[in-house]
Amino acid sequence: MLARLGALLSLWLAVLVTGAAGMGAASAEPLQAADGSIELRHGTITTSVDGITRTGPIELSYHWDRQHRGRPGLASFDLPFTLAAAPATPWGIFIPRVGNVFEVQLNGALLQVYGDMSVGNDADYAKAPIYVPVPGHLLTAGENHLQIRLRADSARRAGLSRVVVGPATPVRTELFESAYAWRFTGSVLLTAFSLIVGSIALALWLTQVDTGAVGRQRRDGIYFWAALAEFCWAVRVADGVIAEPPLPWVPWGVLMAACYAGWAASAMMFCYHLAGWARNPRLQWLRWPLAVVVAGTVVASALALHREQPVWLTGWLAVEIVIIGVFVGGFVVATVRNPSTERMLVAIAALVTVAFGMRDWLVIRLSDAYGETTWVRYSSIFFGIALLLIVLRRFHAVSTQARGWVAALAERVAQRERELALTYAELEQVARDQARTHERERILRDMHDGVGSHISSAIRQLQSGQTSSEELLRTLRDSLDQLKLSIDSIHLPPGDVGALLAALRYRLEPRLMAAGIEFEWAVEEVEPVQLLDAHAMRQLQFLLFEAISNVLQHAQASVLRIEADMQGDTVRLRVIDNGRGFDASQVPRALWERAGAIGARLAVESRPGRTVVQLAFG
Incomplete structure (x- = not known):
């Protein structure tokens, strides 16, 4: 089977070489088509190479590097043709390939100049087909002479293909525009x-990051090599539309050769990852021949261009094709053993590309044919499509898997949220129960500390037998007032000092009147105090009650005034009486402790006729 395939391949290559080299072996006379156009194939040529000038007959096409072993020089082609009558319509000249720089003359008149004939290794106009319009008056009945003078640079595919002259419409629309679309427009596309394709692959390589088991972030190499292959090939193909390179010829030529090799090596590295060889430590050595392909191409192209000997690059390209061919053969075998749609696509594209690369090497580098276009330029699109399909398929698979993970994660998060909601509800219930328990404990504690202590005092007073009924009644009234205030405190909003004062007034004003004390109320609207929670409100209530109770019991006052106002952001409360006063340095310890507990600033001033207990918040 392999022997038959080898024989068929050899026959195919032989046909390619024979067909390319045999072009132009027909009649020696200009060939005139039905539309009146004439194909010019014969004439005379004058060449100047290394100071030696020669003149002789020529049969087009003329491949400069094959004829002069890559040496640069000048050439002048004289291509005669005969017309039965002077044409009445405009004509045109179609040249599939000519270069590197040249000028076109007809019957001694200069028609067009492409580049500077006096400067070598500069522009290169052999990359695109040429159309030159011909004014009708330049053509005469009888013999006419088309002269094409060119300057040929080494290893730049200089020369002249067969030339067609004829009526402008068929020559331009049927010949030139078709060739231009294939070579120039096709290169752009x-x-x-x-x-x-390269941008898509690069974007995927940059964004598709996988975190491994050890926590290291890893990107999929298959995307990187696909991107690098397409970018290298984009630069290489773009050279087909750049007549004037941005770099000098030698660096530019080396760069183009390196891009060609970089494309081939990157495409093979794509196959390397696709076949799964990257995960096999025993196959790691396969990367080194591909590195040799790139390095060898750079060296060989530099030698070929610097020494003006294209044979260096021609010989190395043969080695490169063998290396790539062996690699592709191994990939095909691996694909047959473990087939998949992705591998089959790439294997077919790789086989076609290698076959076209061999054809290009034989036709472009070895045969005398000139004017031929590389086939790899167009076969590479199959490889690019295969890369794009695989990249998109893999991205779709990863996206599908990621969506599955996201859905599973979302379900787990939803389950966790439901569990947390249940737990939160349970915690809220426990918190409410605890709050109620704490509130009960606080009320009991307040009753014990306030009401309980007053009742205990009343009991001791009765037991002593030395207390008047008035003192005992005052103690019991204090106990009752404090009990009422404790009950009121349950419903007080946190921080609402105004409501607290109103409740205090409601409970204590009747007692003050009964004690013969005039009560003055000077409470303005005040802002809520944020730091006063329920417990702090209770402490403030005790503090104010104790201050008022002291007035009732000890001050012998006739007027009690309560004030509340705002000074900026500060809330200020005052309990003022006109009693006998006391030593302000001996303020009851309970007042200081309660004021400190609620974050209030306590100030006390006292003299006979005026005692002020002030609290400030904020």
């Missing part, structure tokens, strides 16, 4: 396609 291929460049754009490669840039798009």
